[in-house]
Amino acid sequence: MYEKTQKLYDENAYLTAFEGKVLSCEAIPEGYAVILDGTAFFPESGGQTSDTGTLGGVRVTDVRIDEKTDVITHVLDGPVETGSTVHGEIDWNKRFDKMQQHTGEHIFSGVVCSRFSCDNVGFHLSGEIMTMDYNRPFTQDEINNAEALANDAVWRDLEVDARYPSAQELAGINYRSKKEIEGAIRLVTIPGIDVCACCAPHVRRTGEVGLIKVMSFENHKGGIRVYAACGKRALYALTREHDLITGLARSLSTGVPEVPGAFERMKNDLSEAKRQAAELCEKMVSAGLSSEEFVFSGDIQMNPARRALDVWMNEGTGLRGVFAGEDDAGYSFVIGRGRKGADLKGCDAGKAVAALREKLGAKGGGSPEMAQGSVKAAKEDILSVLQSVI
Numbered sequence: 001m002y003e004k005t006q007k008l009y010d011e012n013a014y015l016t017a018f019e020g021k022v023l024s025c026e027a028i029p030e031g032y033a034v035i036l037d038g039t040a041f042f043p044e045s046g047g048q049t050s051d052t053g054t055l056g057g058v059r060v061t062d063v064r065i066d067e068k069t070d071v072i073t074h075v076l077d078g079p080v081e082t083g084s085t086v087h088g089e090i091d092w093n094k095r096f097d098k099m100q101q102h103t104g105e106h107i108f109s110g111v112v113c114s115r116f117s118c119d120n121v122g123f124h125l126s127g128e129i130m131t132m133d134y135n136r137p138f139t140q141d142e143i144n145n146a147e148a149l150a151n152d153a154v155w156r157d158l159e160v161d162a163r164y165p166s167a168q169e170l171a172g173i174n175y176r177s178k179k180e181i182e183g184a185i186r187l188v189t190i191p192g193i194d195v196c197a198c199c200a201p202h203v204r205r206t207g208e209v210g211l212i213k214v215m216s217f218e219n220h221k222g223g224i225r226v227y228a229a230c231g232k233r234a235l236y237a238l239t240r241e242h243d244l245i246t247g248l249a250r251s252l253s254t255g256v257p258e259v260p261g262a263f264e265r266m267k268n269d270l271s272e273a274k275r276q277a278a279e280l281c282e283k284m285v286s287a288g289l290s291s292e293e294f295v296f297s298g299d300i301q302m303n304p305a306r307r308a309l310d311v312w313m314n315e316g317t318g319l320r321g322v323f324a325g326e327d328d329a330g331y332s333f334v335i336g337r338g339r340k341g342a343d344l345k346g347c348d349a350g351k352a353v354a355a356l357r358e359k360l361g362a363k364g365g366g367s368p369e370m371a372q373g374s375v376k377a378a379k380e381d382i383l384s385v386l387q388s389v390i
């Protein structure tokens, strides 16, 4: 077995390039597993995805740590020579982005857990998303309050201290920790804001976090899940939303502050237009039913059609129906029996639909008074089936 890998990222989170001795290189299904004597690559751990970059010019796609032995394995696209010294480079933009998010998370969690007495019970940080889970629900006001306090801590540009205190020192420190940690404990301290056990690389000062923005939050397992973005990621996320709203304003030919009002007016106009269309449809179907037994049209909506048929049924005799659709796409339909007229014999909407089911593979059914369904067939064939049953 190998000695534990020296964690260069622990000593210097800003180390972007290093030299490492290749202790082993083995083919694995995902590529090649490479172990070095020391590395600046942060492995996937504590909810944060691993760094990427290159080793000896070969792409590093994943980095893993065996938490028991502290041996770090790099997954490479190609092999490197065992025993050689390779030059490693981490994708610094991606790493710094995660440092901004992770320190932002400590600040936010420190504020939330001390001010609102709860625990941080989950954390996930990838290249795209950061989530923080807390074991109690929050109101929008509390989130706004926490966000403001967290950003205050960012702008006070506090020093972020990451180190391994002695067991004696540790005994006197009150710190947050998600799990029982074996071995040496690394504490990340932001004075007056947070002390938390954490293995990840952090920025030197809170000012480098730039901005902490809660993008959304949702109820999660009796508590809350917060989606947040920090630093450059927050700028990009807010820029995307800004572009969206300015684009919307442009398309509505109005200013950004007027968008909600313009949107509200559009919603009202649309529901009024829908109401008018339904009214017109009901009139059209009523007119059709006064002269034809079965009305076929592609412009019919089913709800106003049902209302028109119901009105006809109060005064009519026999069977009448409305078919909305076209021959190729098929029809939705409703068939009703007039409530006037003594002779209702042989006049059964349910039986008419049963005949359409049997002869044309229609779906649906109903009572002798009213039945509905859908059928994919030509108008001509539908009419000939209906003529045979009425």
Ligand SMILES: [Zn+2]
Pocket (backbone or CB within 6 Å): 046, 102, 106, 196, 197, 198, 199, 200
């Ligand atoms: Zn952490």
